[in-house]
Amino acid sequence: MTTTDPAPPQTTHPLLIQGGMGVGVSGWRLAQAVARTGQLGVVSGVALDVVLARRLQQGDPGGDLRRALAAFPFPDVAARILERYHVPGGLAPGRPYRPVPKLGLRPHPHRTELITAANFAEVFLAREGHHGPVGVNYLEKIQMATPAAVYGALLAGADYVLMGAGIPSEIPGLLDALAAHRPAEISVTVAGAGSDRRHTTGIDPAALHGPARPRPLERPRLLAIVSSDVLAAYLARRPETRPDGFVVEGPAAGGHSAPPRGRLRLDETGQPLYGPRDHPDTARIAALGLPFWLAGGYAGPEALQRALDSGATGVQVGTAFALCRESGLDPELRRRLLTGAADGTLTVRNDPDASPAGFPFKVADLPATAADAGVYAARPRLCDLGHLRTPYLKADGAVGYRCPAEPVATYIRKDRPESDTTGRRCLCNGLVSAIGLAQHRPDGYTEPxxxxxxxxxxxxxxxxxxxxxxxxxxxxxxxxxxxxxxP
Structure with a gap:
């Protein structure tokens, strides 16, 4: 199903996993560079529909995305995407990007096609020209994109799927079904819905490939990203929920973090306090008999040795790769981060309020970015990308969507308290802007x-x-x- 030569069957695990960071920070260039060393290069699978659409509207300099779409096994789909989004030569400076369909529970063929093709393209490019292992990282929280995204990654030959920010108990079954091109669905959490009413989202591959049945795909290994040995044991206890391994993240890891166990306590800087209960018991995880990698503060040979001594297969490292030359970060922002880190002025704050998802989120305090309270206060509140929206059951029984980073009055009308909106940042727009894809508003405002x-x-x-x-x-x-x- 892909023009990339298949890799030899895997009999080993890498010592090192490159973290799947942010939106596009762990892009295909970074994952490819790591995979060429024999270690696991990982692309971030978050919001790739937006990334693909906007890069095509930038003109696709170099033609990489068009080359990937030319290899997409469903050429009619690729042609529709190019017709809709590709702008030869790129949009004029300051012109807004054309929007992509928001995630939702109702079927939307164009949205499914775009998400599938975008994930295919990113993994295809990461795998191009070598036989090193390539994985893709997803957030379980973004459930409404998962089936289409995973199918696209499988079509491109992803070796690993990594998933965190939730309980990925249904993902093993999803991988089994999609590798055989069977229709597949997963549950979607809808706030306010009773346990007697299950909401789902899914994909029928036949809608893309037509009546001809393609050959089965290689099923990638699933690594569940967890922060507790209790969750690891829960997932490992049954074959239908058991992953192929774990990435065990500590509180120091970038992006979203699990909140501290027990009552939330903050230090003098307003950051969550973690204690012994928040550090997983690696001996219990090792006893499960599955490979695992430790993450969060393991960027060094001594830390790697400690991990191996504890029974781990290796480590996952994110920040060191996020700041490397092949990172997807905007080059000027990367330079400023490196300068601040070198001279000791850069701080990274574990903000308990920033993320609409409700998890603590690491924010680099860089001036003139959305981390700056003044910059963010000047931003008009809106939710136009919506990847972190929460589905909820409305009074009439229909499903609506809300986000605590949307306009406050809008959020309150959805039966939620104003206090939920305090300090919330629009991660969707902010993270997309960090890789040079900032939306330009009609009034001249540019997303920070x-x-x-x-x-x-x-x-x-x-x-x-x-x-x-x-x-x-x-x-x-x-x-x-x-x-x-x-093992």
């Missing part, structure tokens, strides 16, 4: 970027000033064997 990193920046002292992904791998592994035999 929002940046996330992990809180451990000490690793930068051992890297070149403008380091590459290969520099990170060498710094972590040195002369250590690149791979480790599967």
């Amino acid at each position: 970027p929002l940046l996330t990193l992990g809180q451990d920046l000490a690793f930068l002292a051992g890297l070149p000033a403008d380091h590459t992904a290969a520099d990170v791998v060498v710094g972590l592994l040195g002369t250590r064997r690149a791979e480790r035999t599967t």
Whole structure:
């Protein structure tokens, strides 16, 4: 189903996983660079529909996306996407991007096609020209995009699917079905809906491939991203929910974090306080018999050795790769982050309120970005991308959508308290802006970027000033064997 040559069957696991960060930060160039070293390169699967549509509207400089779409196994779908979004030469400066369909429970053929093709393109490009392992990272929270996104990644030959920010108990079955091109669905959490009413979202591959039945796809390995040994044990106890391994994230990891267990307590800077209960018992996870990688503060050879000594297969590292040359971050923003980290002025705050998802979220305090209270206060509140919207049951029984980062009056009309909106940032627009795809509003306003990193920046002292992904791998592994035999 893809023109990329198939990789030999995997009998090993990588020591190092490159984290799937933000929206487009872990893009295909970064994942490819890591995979070429023999380690697991990971693309972020979040909001790839937006990323594909906007890059096509920028003209697709270099033609990479058009090359990937030319390899998409359903050419009619690719042609419709190009006709709708590709702008030869790119939009004029300041012109708004054409919107993409918002996620929702109602079937929307164009949305399904765009999400599937976008995930195919990102994984295809990451796998192009080598046989290293490539994975894709999703947020379980963004359930309404998952079936189409996963199908696109499978069509491109993803070796691993990583999923966190929730309980991915239905994903093993989803992978089984989609690898065989069977219709598949997963449950969608709808606020206010009783347990007697199940809401779902899904995809029927036949709507894309037509009456001809394609050959089965390789089923990728599933790594569940967890923050507790209790959740790992829950997922591992039954074959239908059991992943192929775990990424075990500690509180220092970038992006979303699990909230502290028990009553939320904040330190003097307003950040959540974590205690011993918030650090997973690695011995219990090792006893489950599945491979696992430790994440959050493991960017160094000594930390890697500690992880291996605890029974882990290896480590996942994010921030070191987010700041490398192949990162998808806007180059000027990356330079400012590196400068701030080098001179000690950059701080990364675990903000308990920033994310509409309700989880603490790491925000890099960079001036002139949405982390700045003044910059964000000047931003007109709106929710036009909506990947973090929550479906909810309205009084008439229909399903509506709400986001605490949307206009306050709009949110209150949806039977929620104003206090929910305090401090909320629009992560969707902020993270997309951070990779050079900021929306330009008709009134001239341009969306400011929002940046996330992990809180451990000490690793930068051992890297070149403008380091590459290969520099990170060498710094972590040195002369250590690149791979480790599967248990």
